[in-house]
Amino acid sequence: MIRINNFIIPLFSLIIFCLLWEMLVWYNNWPNYKMASPSDLWPAFWKFKHLFLIYGWETFWRTVVGLILSVLVGLSLGILMGFSKTIRIGLYPILVGFNAIPKATVVPVIALIFVGMHNMNTIIIVILISFFPICVSISIGLSTLEREYEDILLSLGANKFEIFYKIALPKTLPEFFGALKVSTTLAFIGTNLMEIIEPHGKGLGHLFDSGKISADYPLMFAVLITLAVMGIFLYYIVVYLENIFAGWAIRK
Amino acid sequence: MHINIEKVSHQYETKQGMLPVLKNLSLSIKRKGFTAIVGPSGCGKSTITRLVSGLIKPTQGSIFISNKKITSPLSTVGMAFQNPVLLEWRNVIKNIILPLEIVSKNLTYNQKRSNALDLLKLVGLEEFENNLPSELSGGMKQRVSLCRSLVHSPEVLILDEPFAALDAFTKEDLWDVMHKLKKERDFTCILITHDLREAVYLADQVIVLSGRPASLQFEVKTNFNEEKKISDLYSSEVSQLLATLRNQIEIAQNKND
Numbered sequence: 001m002i003r004i005n006n007f008i009i010p011l012f013s014l015i016i017f018c019l020l021w022e023m024l025v026w027y028n029n030w031p032n033y034k035m036a037s038p039s040d041l042w043p044a045f046w047k048f049k050h051l052f053l054i055y056g057w058e059t060f061w062r063t064v065v066g067l068i069l070s071v072l073v074g075l076s077l078g079i080l081m082g083f084s085k086t087i088r089i090g091l092y093p094i095l096v097g098f099n100a101i102p103k104a105t106v107v108p109v110i111a112l113i114f115v116g117m118h119n120m121n122t123i124i125i126v127i128l129i130s131f132f133p134i135c136v137s138i139s140i141g142l143s144t145l146e147r148e149y150e151d152i153l154l155s156l157g158a159n160k161f162e163i164f165y166k167i168a169l170p171k172t173l174p175e176f177f178g179a180l181k182v183s184t185t186l187a188f189i190g191t192n193l194m195e196i197i198e199p200h201g202k203g204l205g206h207l208f209d210s211g212k213i214s215a216d217y218p219l220m221f222a223v224l225i226t227l228a229v230m231g232i233f234l235y236y237i238v239v240y241l242e243n244i245f246a247g248w249a250i251r252k
Numbered sequence: 253m254h255i256n257i258e259k260v261s262h263q264y265e266t267k268q269g270m271l272p273v274l275k276n277l278s279l280s281i282k283r284k285g286f287t288a289i290v291g292p293s294g295c296g297k298s299t300i301t302r303l304v305s306g307l308i309k310p311t312q313g314s315i316f317i318s319n320k321k322i323t324s325p326l327s328t329v330g331m332a333f334q335n336p337v338l339l340e341w342r343n344v345i346k347n348i349i350l351p352l353e354i355v356s357k358n359l360t361y362n363q364k365r366s367n368a369l370d371l372l373k374l375v376g377l378e379e380f381e382n383n384l385p386s387e388l389s390g391g392m393k394q395r396v397s398l399c400r401s402l403v404h405s406p407e408v409l410i411l412d413e414p415f416a417a418l419d420a421f422t423k424e425d426l427w428d429v430m431h432k433l434k435k436e437r438d439f440t441c442i443l444i445t446h447d448l449r450e451a452v453y454l455a456d457q458v459i460v461l462s463g464r465p466a467s468l469q470f471e472v473k474t475n476f477n478e479e480k481k482i483s484d485l486y487s488s489e490v491s492q493l494l495a496t497l498r499n500q501i502e503i504a505q506n507k508n509d
Contacts, residue, residue, distance in 0.1 A: 152337060249340065
């Protein structure tokens, strides 16, 4: 029953959302260049279905690869910062400063450094935008480990590595997955930032840009909806992994 | 395993300068003995547990376990705290075998499990083998924590207020569990506590520490009965003992002021 509810309730809320959206457009009598309604979207999808498939896949794989790499970067920095106070104090200002820079301004810089390497550019932006939450959550999780947890193993003569993978790492997994959910949605922002600002004929960002140039508003909305659907899909993959690896922390 | 603490002084570095917590403390605990240490709050009782387990080194003096000076953690020590610190992602049995994963790496899982199960039966939790800690009550968690501290058959068991957060009846249940464990297993025990009844009921020797920096203030044997029962705690002999200890704590507190 719970499993069915987990599917039915979100689906139901989605349908209500679309109905309200449709009604809003219909009631205000907005033309589709002001605000497209859900019923305008399907024709837009259908017209460009091949482009959606190709570009959608491009955006998707680059986001996923970028996300995986940002997990690696975030994890390694977070582990270093969690264990060494010196590294933590040393790196925090740099990381916070880095994160405070609007990524849109970094896009042209990256694009200039790696001219023409579209995939790499996009992935770098994804990493830059998504590693921070992971890094912070892991470093906080590791540095706030209660002393007793360490003591039970240390008093037996365990080494730092054993404490890390038997206690510290599993204990920070719930925080890690919390951060990964944030990073997942950020990752799509990263991909599209690169695709829209630095147009090079790839990805959904490019399709969005084409829609803008040709004033095809339903197409632009269709791209946004595709991105939302991909974001939801990736989010639930993370939830699935969380259930496997950190299911013990989820209240039933 | 007898434990000798010889002229130990210890101080911590704080922002306000050095904070002396132990001063010239000497005491000895006989083999298989059960010693309770009581004293005013913050007088350095927990420091003693960390010193005896080898987690920290004393600033001065030395500690010997069977005439061997402790310089680093020993795998022959088990510890349990007020916070049961169970690993939430492991079920009960896997929590208990954790120390074996460090000190007896060559045992198979089944051997580890059967060691853990023996203890789990002693504390009356054998049906909860596969439960997660979040499904247990506070008293049950503390029982599991006790099993974990004993699974590698340590020669010294260090208990740092393990029953302090439990309600009165659960506490008394666990005292009896402790008696049972002590009878079945062969270990020397140090118990840190604020509860004088607990000290008198469980230990055969009670030590009162003075206020910070702590040194030995008072020492008493509590062998009022061969096999202690809860009802003994209401006898006049024990009442008198408790009154004496209470008085000693007051003296220790005054010194602190």
